């Protein structure tokens with residue numbers, strides 16, 4: 001049997017349309033593959049998505065055959081020349097340079113991500129390029145990971161396993177490795193969308209006393225589902241025992257979590273970010289954590305990614321850092337790849353995509 005890696009390698013070169021069949025001694029060509037829209041896939045995406053592209057018979061595609069290393073920019077700029085569609089992930093910057101390199105055939109970008117801060121939307125809009133993305137299908141996985149990260153941070157799980165493994169575990173001690181509990185707490189959400197609601201729904205059974213949120217404007221429909229109160233950003237910082245960052249990275253939210261915000265937080269509060277690293281000023285966060293301005297932080301996202309192992313945040317016991325894995329469950333990543341593939345095919349067929357960004 002082919003290993004999945006070998007199979008994927010083979011897929012890279014495979015004609016994705018049913019090209020021919022053999023009857024007796026003659027082979028009849030059913031379709032000339034070279035007339036099909038050309039697609040470049042910037043990553044070895046999970047099998048469901050690849051299979052959809054392969055079985056569709058609607059496109060010819062080439063794939064960057066690795067999940068371990070992103071396609072080098074130079075190679076990407078070469079590979080996109082003349083393509084009709086691009087299926088990418090969040091490590092690829094889709095900007096004017098890339099769109100120029102691709103040329104005027106490019107009609108559709110499909111990103112296998114809910115976030116789209118790696119796409120220059122203005123450039124895409126200007127060129128009439130349609131954009132598919134993958135919201136909703138990852139909400140459960142992201143909410144689940146956020147709760148795990150919040151508990152790992154507030155109950156100091158990483159420190160605790162380290163102590164247990166390295167001989168720090170002496171007698172049972174009354175205040176050793178104490179943390180903060182969710183029961184009776186106020187949980188704040190910065191940016192209330194589907195993910196924020198899903199996080200709150202999972203936290204509510206931990207006997208949270210109150211949910212509060214802020215956003216560009218109140219979102220009563222979403223807030224009603226979790227009985228959350230709309231407050232200002234200042235109040236969110238002041239009142240939250242746990243502050244969960246769920247907003248998209250935009251020019252407005254860039255480094256919104258900075259000295260000013262941390263200085264208003266309680267020194268017992270826990271900061272959790274599973275959105276984008278760019279919403280946080282990391283120097284200010286380091287300062288807040290190392291001076292005890294806040295109690296702890298759990299980060300699934302940083303700037304840059306990967307965060308260099310020499311980064312000061314890694315020296316702090318009260319900072320738990322994960323390598324951007326919020327949506328990383330097998331089922332979710334497969335579903336995301338399938339949605340990205342379907343968005344791409346629908347876009348190329350000039351049909352409405354399942355999930356399309358309004359530009």
Ligand SMILES: O=CC(=O)O
Nearest residue numbers: 112113114115327
């Ligand atoms: O961060 C992950 C995503 O945007 O899907």
